[in-house]
Amino acid sequence: MKSPLEAPEKQVAEETSAKSAKPAASVIDTSKMSAGKAAALELAEASRDPLDERGSFASNLFIGRYDFDRIFPWPEQSAEDRAAGEDFLASLRKYLREKVDADEIDRTGEIPQENIKDLFEMGAFGVKIPKQYGGLGLSQVNYGRAAMLLGSWDANLTALVSAHQSIGVPQPLLLFGTEEQKKKYLPRVARGEISAFALTEWNAGSDPANMSLRADPTEDGTAFIMNGEKLWCTNLIKAGVLVVMAKTAPKIVNGKERKQITAFIVDVDSPGLEITYRCRFMGLRALYNGIVKFTNVRVPRENMIAKEGQGLKVALTTLNTGRLTIPAACVGLSKRLLEICRKWAGERVQWGVPIGKHSAIAGKVAEMAGNVFAMEAITFLTSALVDRKAGDLRIETAMCKMWATETTWKIADDAMQVRGGRGYETAESLAGRGEEPIAVERFLRDCRINTIFEGSSEIMRLFIAREALDPHLKVGGAIFNTQLPTSERAKAVFTSGKFYAGWYPKQWVPGGADKIDKLHPKLRGHVNYAARTSRKLARGLFHAMARFGPNLDREQLLLSRFVGIATELFAMSATCSFAQHKIDKGEPADEVLSLADYFCRSARMRIDHHFAGTAENVDKRGYLLVQDLLAGKHSSLRDGIV
Numbered sequence: 001m002k003s004p005l006e007a008p009e010k011q012v013a014e015e016t017s018a019k020s021a022k023p024a025a026s027v028i029d030t031s032k033m034s035a036g037k038a039a040a041l042e043l044a045e046a047s048r049d050p051l052d053e054r055g056s057f058a059s060n061l062f063i064g065r066y067d068f069d070r071i072f073p074w075p076e077q078s079a080e081d082r083a084a085g086e087d088f089l090a091s092l093r094k095y096l097r098e099k100v101d102a103d104e105i106d107r108t109g110e111i112p113q114e115n116i117k118d119l120f121e122m123g124a125f126g127v128k129i130p131k132q133y134g135g136l137g138l139s140q141v142n143y144g145r146a147a148m149l150l151g152s153w154d155a156n157l158t159a160l161v162s163a164h165q166s167i168g169v170p171q172p173l174l175l176f177g178t179e180e181q182k183k184k185y186l187p188r189v190a191r192g193e194i195s196a197f198a199l200t201e202w203n204a205g206s207d208p209a210n211m212s213l214r215a216d217p218t219e220d221g222t223a224f225i226m227n228g229e230k231l232w233c234t235n236l237i238k239a240g241v242l243v244v245m246a247k248t249a250p251k252i253v254n255g256k257e258r259k260q261i262t263a264f265i266v267d268v269d270s271p272g273l274e275i276t277y278r279c280r281f282m283g284l285r286a287l288y289n290g291i292v293k294f295t296n297v298r299v300p301r302e303n304m305i306a307k308e309g310q311g312l313k314v315a316l317t318t319l320n321t322g323r324l325t326i327p328a329a330c331v332g333l334s335k336r337l338l339e340i341c342r343k344w345a346g347e348r349v350q351w352g353v354p355i356g357k358h359s360a361i362a363g364k365v366a367e368m369a370g371n372v373f374a375m376e377a378i379t380f381l382t383s384a385l386v387d388r389k390a391g392d393l394r395i396e397t398a399m400c401k402m403w404a405t406e407t408t409w410k411i412a413d414d415a416m417q418v419r420g421g422r423g424y425e426t427a428e429s430l431a432g433r434g435e436e437p438i439a440v441e442r443f444l445r446d447c448r449i450n451t452i453f454e455g456s457s458e459i460m461r462l463f464i465a466r467e468a469l470d471p472h473l474k475v476g477g478a479i480f481n482t483q484l485p486t487s488e489r490a491k492a493v494f495t496s497g498k499f500y501a502g503w504y505p506k507q508w509v510p511g512g513a514d515k516i517d518k519l520h521p522k523l524r525g526h527v528n529y530a531a532r533t534s535r536k537l538a539r540g541l542f543h544a545m546a547r548f549g550p551n552l553d554r555e556q557l558l559l560s561r562f563v564g565i566a567t568e569l570f571a572m573s574a575t576c577s578f579a580q581h582k583i584d585k586g587e588p589a590d591e592v593l594s595l596a597d598y599f600c601r602s603a604r605m606r607i608d609h610h611f612a613g614t615a616e617n618v619d620k621r622g623y624l625l626v627q628d629l630l631a632g633k634h635s636s637l638r639d640g641i642v
């Protein structure tokens, strides 16, 4: 039976019919890289599923293809799906407000067991787990709405619930688990047992290829023996079951040894497993995060998720959608901070008027408002597309994670400025002297980690840039790959010449977007701009490739500007589609348009800034300066300190 979440059959068929493309791994030359970098890259490439031929709305921006009809009209949540989540979301909202004391959780560093128990009973730990396994079986959009509620109230609970189901046992099992694994573990994690995800180690943070925790097969092959340690595992202290990434025996690929990482489900009560330390942080003071040590821990073979060697693929694919929880929580937090600033800027009088009448403060609040609107647009657009099974959305989810977490940090920073000294004061101290306990400093501390975990912003930019270059690597990457036979490289010269002779002139064709007659004229201008600018972006990227050739991947700052432009174009386009949807639903058009227009105009200014940086910058000078600094030069910069 067709699920109420799915788009019309024709759309699903179109979105999913594209054939998977051939991996482009063979066209990246790793011969001149350091051994560590080559190993990391080869492992990442081997774990990467290539984007299919159709790409996605955001990935196509990099090649100058602006398919606005893939995100417009807005993919509205069906009434049926909305209704399915309504009771749960209403109970969650009421429960948070009445029973969760976020300041007390922050102060004590503990989440009351009663809160955890009640949330389990409500189904908050099994939102997306299908009903047949004991979960609520709700959609990504409803899960996002739950994350938004949680994010607006308490970051510690958000992290507990999110690490459990976005990266812990539920998500990888739903994607890769066998029926036996699902039957055994999903009911447990839906209704009573917390799970966690253990990838990071001392020497393996952003670079999982450096992992040292081993899983060696037993002689009879029925199990693996695990030895090693994992660092910073969120939820560990309360968890009953973990997803553990381990190094398994290497494989020989093309005559070379390739590292293998495999994912396992591990019960916390397994003999030899010890939780040795609870870590504490700047924010998220009640995070149940720690170090786990494995000494000859026996893990049955049937606990392996997917095949041996597919662990990194499990982790990356899990995160492709798992990454949407943090942005949804960021929408909630940003809305709360905006609300705090709205009230304060209106009631706090200095120099004879409310501070919101001073343009320096008004500017900050305006930027917050525009960004909140756009953040909701990109996050819930992508969530709705996930529900509609609308193709491969890894670029969209990475953009949401990167943009929402960085923007929320800026919003929290500005909210502290708007609240002045009260922003810096703790809620407890404010209450102690009779003022409203508004915890801007807690929100600021808690949200800082979001740009670091589940793929840091730098790694998100590399990931997006890699996918952006993919169509070009497939066509012309082989030309520069000295590891390939000359005949193959010569063939690539011919095929890429043919491709670019057709593609490149098209990137100069003027004109805007198609199929936008149903958009308000004010929005149409922005969408036309986005269509034109995606071609300018494609030209810029092509010129950078021609200039730097195979060394382009070293130009991280340059690539980050292209990624920044595409992300702003994605946010503008999503914002316009969202705005039209709101107008069509009867929201006051002038209010909606002023928010969308403000955001799009600000985004254009940031895009101009990025383009200017692609033409003129101090990247190289800065790089050389830092290499000197690292080598011990510029000692005066160390003078005069303690």
Ligand SMILES: Cc1cc2nc3c(=O)[nH]c(=O)nc-3n(C[C@H](O)[C@H](O)[C@H](O)COP(=O)(O)OP(=O)(O)OC[C@H]3O[C@@H](n4cnc5c(N)ncnc54)[C@H](O)[C@@H]3O)c2cc1C
Residues within 6 Å of the ligand: 163, 196, 197, 198, 199, 200, 204, 205, 206, 207, 231, 232, 233, 234, 235, 281, 284, 287, 289, 449, 452, 453, 454, 455, 456, 457, 458, 459, 462, 556
């Ligand atoms: C509170 C908290 C909770 C966490 N929860 C979990 C969890 O549940 N499970 C788990 O497995 N891990 C968890 N982590 C680990 C987290 O995912 C890592 O901190 C993150 O992956 C970054 O690794 P790192 O801290 O070792 O930084 P590093 O990898 O050492 O990076 C340091 C800096 O260098 C940058 N950098 C690294 N490589 C590159 C590159 N190639 N190009 C450009 N810049 C680069 C990074 O972006 C970062 O800014 C958690 C961490 C914290 C602090």
